[in-house]
Amino acid sequence: MSPEQKQKYFLIFVIILISLNLRPSITAVGPLIAEIRESTGLSNSLLGLLTTLPVLAFGIFSILTPLFTRKIGTEGTMAFALFILTAGTLMRAIPANLALFGGTLLLGVGIALGNVLLPGIVKKKFPKRAGLMTGIYSSMLGVSATVATGISVPLSQGKGLGWRWTLGSWGFFSALTLLVWLPQLKSNMSAIMKKSFRTSIRDLGTSKLAWHVAIFVGLQSLTFYTLTAWLPEILIERGIDNIHAGWLLATMHGVGVIGTFVTPYLVSEKPSQQKSVLWIVFFEMISLLGLIVPLPFWGVVIFISIIGFCLGGSFGLALLFILLRSRDSDSANELSGMSQSIGYTIAAVGPVFFGALFDWTQNWIIPLAFLFLVALLKLKSGWEAGKNQYV
Template identity: 55%
Template sequence: MPAKQQHNQNRALLIVGIILIAINLRPALAGVGPLISAIRDTTGLSNTMLGLLTTLPLLAFGVVSMFTSIFTRRMGIEGTIALALSLLTIGISLRVIPSDLALFGGTLLLGIGIAFGNVLLPSLVKRDFPEKTGLMTSLYSSMLGVGAALAAGVSVPLAKDLNLGWHWSLGVWALLSLAALLIWLPQLNRQTKPKHAKTFLESISDLGQSKLAWNVALFMGLQSLAFYVVLAWLPEILQDRGIDENTAGWLLSLSQGTGVLGTLIVPIWAEKIGDQRKLVWYLVILEMVSIAGLMLPESFLVGLWASLIGFSLGGSFGLALLFIVMRTHDTETATELSGMAQSIGYLLAATGPTLFGALHDLTRTWFIPLLLLFIVAVFKIVTGIIAGKPVNVQQTG
């Protein structure tokens, strides 16, 4: 086979692998929200404890992101991603077991797997597609949304219409992650290892001097906090507005679907304009409008509010990922900033779902928890304006 043809085939297989990895990084989380009431009825868990089903993976994201460079130095980026998909498959499978320990243990394990994928996908884009960072970021971040939308929409039908129950509705996604692992295995022949991979503390020591790096991390964290709160609690909010469980699940799916549009459009747009600060304003104002709409006590226009908040959060997520790529000059720095942004960012985000559920338990209303999201959006503007400035982290003090 001619070398050029072989190169094109390898590149196409890599793109397919990246797409499949991205699709797998959200279903295990997005499938939980529509099933919250069923899980509560079976387990008797409080809203605060149910919030942990989203918070545990976020904690894993934050902690594991600190140590990703250790694994890439030993196993290479390709080997670490294979490990991630293996852990994801095992963790999802554990949730089929009718046990609270298996439910939370599997959730923690899958969170570790997702964490590796979160950190390393921007590095792959920076390394293998340096001239198409906006396009590739748009592609894989939109696939994250596709996976989330699919899981949000079919979780209740799988559990109820097909009589699988919520355990198997959550567990069925192990088949998808196993398929992604099998497709990824040929990449292990490459086993490229970073030449100058640093530990998290070394990266913090270097990047911690940069105001820009901290604001990229905080923007990522505030965006993720809002996203995972919506992912975990939007169906419950809608059900309290009188919407049935199945419809609430599909409205979450609609939200994730419009999020796919946001992640498709915004990174490509952002790369073309260079200075992304105006985009930050557009997206966050749209988010504030949708939060205000959800604060209304009736179900009027809930489809519109769900769509708007999905688009704004999807666009913000794509923008946060693009910041990691555009604010660095090489793969190693991109990996370091990705680890820092996702570690600090997801540790911040981890407070969201549990705090949101706890506020509802205390106040018996959704207005105060949603007000928290509104305040988070204000801080997102502040950090986003700094992160959107067209310089890289080495140029800042």
């Protein structure tokens, strides 16, 4: 194996490590909410900030990421992102509420930068393997999210770490990843752009294609986060017990990892991804109908698995569109920043509006019909984003 090949494989390994760091600090919180409430006495509203603050950071700092890459380069910005992710995560182990919330906001900024940078790094380092690399790193996001959710309570209670060190322990993993990433700084150089940041953002804002990509990113995230928040409640009302409802949510996430990996790999080499969008959204809508009509338990399992695959496939397509619709690494960073900033802002509305619809109607039919409408809008934006053209 040549030195160049070894370097490529090592870079793939590092990208996987980075991907594994971008979800645990967020998803590990949910299972520990009861412990945190009992320990701190915080209200549910304040506890909600532990998931809201990172999403707000995503919305604000995603679009600002190109400012960092122009000053300190892509590799340098990733090192900075891992550093503040580590600092913010470790801060949450400090026994003070200010450290808990300040660390949460700081790690959200680090994750926001990392989210935006990964597509640009793949575009720069693996231009001929965009689909495969997108499938690898995007599926690792799902794997780490699932693992962090599953081991939070065993670490806190079973191993006696307590909730603070359970949350803070992920900082050691990100610190290790930072050390492994540092050799990449040898090839780092700040981006020299022909257009100013303001001009680039203005041009993206006038691009219909960029907006279609951004809206697709937002709508697929909206459905994912909404079902993540409310699917167990929907299933429990249909007579499924708490334990099985939790396992079905885990099934949705687990099958989603498969869809996230497989979809970019299969469709990246095609001149157009429009038919892929059509089929994914079609089966997503069929699955939503399956959540509305009465079904035996085995039927629910099938439809939950299908919608999990579709949501994972949509996520993989969203990241792939950022690569395929941009000409180079710098434009990929800019499109990634815009689409994720707008996307997470859209996604943040979903769970709240979905819950409000249930409070208004006192049944799940209208809220699920809302997700059906979202799927139709996603089909429209994805159809346009799937065309073989550049921003």
